[in-house]
Amino acid sequence: MVCEQDLISEGQRMLSKSRWEHSLRTADYAVFMADHYGLPHETVRLAALAHDLAREKPADIIVKWALLDQNTLSEYHLAHPVLLHGFASAWYLREHFALTDDSLLNAVRYHTTGHPDLDASGLIVFAADYMEPGRTHLTDLTRKNLLILSLEELVLAILDAMKLHLVSKGLDLSPDSRELSHRLKKRYNHGL
Numbered sequence: 001m002v003c004e005q006d007l008i009s010e011g012q013r014m015l016s017k018s019r020w021e022h023s024l025r026t027a028d029y030a031v032f033m034a035d036h037y038g039l040p041h042e043t044v045r046l047a048a049l050a051h052d053l054a055r056e057k058p059a060d061i062i063v064k065w066a067l068l069d070q071n072t073l074s075e076y077h078l079a080h081p082v083l084l085h086g087f088a089s090a091w092y093l094r095e096h097f098a099l100t101d102d103s104l105l106n107a108v109r110y111h112t113t114g115h116p117d118l119d120a121s122g123l124i125v126f127a128a129d130y131m132e133p134g135r136t137h138l139t140d141l142t143r144k145n146l147l148i149l150s151l152e153e154l155v156l157a158i159l160d161a162m163k164l165h166l167v168s169k170g171l172d173l174s175p176d177s178r179e180l181s182h183r184l185k186k187r188y189n190h191g192l
């Protein structure tokens with residue numbers, strides 16, 4: 001497993017102070033959520049610390065690293081390169097930290113939109129990125145109410161809120177978000 005201190009040094013080096021502080025808050029919130037849902041800490045903490053490593057790279061570098069991660073990218077992703085910084089960060093972790101843990105890499109790769117392949121750790125990183133206390137679009141009361149839900153219901157609520165926000169800007173949820181929402185609804189309806 002990667003040394004947390006090495007990841008911290010890399011985050012400080014690659015990101016602006018405000019973005020790095022967001023990553024630190026996301027990591028703390030992800031650990032808090034892991035405790036809340038009875039899950040282990042290590043994967044969520046490391047993934048949250050690393051999730052935005054490539055976020056401030058120029059778009060051409062992000063696309064290049066994302067392609068190294070994925071070989072091919074969908075038309076949708078190529079048309080929305082901002083959604084690729086998770087893929088680019090995952091490649092960076094594989095290349096420079098020799099990380100191979102799929103749970104951690106998927107949590108980083110898919111943190112922006114979510115994805116049906118996310119496991120519980122990945123769902124927590126996705127939710128923590130959206131809910132960390134620096135995100136002023138949520139009140140403490142909303143956070144508290146969200147945490148009453150199961151992890152699956154909480155992620156569904158976030159996807160619904162994202163959809164409303166995007167629609168208000170004339171955009172729509174990504175196919176990965178829609179597929180995750182569909183899968184979670186199916187799983188939830190079947191009581192799994």
Ligand SMILES: Nc1ncnc2c1ncn2[C@@H]1O[C@H](COP(=O)(O)OP(=O)(O)O)[C@@H](O)[C@H]1O
Pocket residue numbers: 082083112113114162166171172173174177
């Ligand atoms: N689920 C989604 N589906 C489609 N577009 C999205 C989704 N989530 C985020 N976006 C778009 O990607 C942009 C960057 O998202 P993100 O990286 O989460 O923002 P931030 O810089 O606040 O962390 C958003 O401004 C939005 O336009």
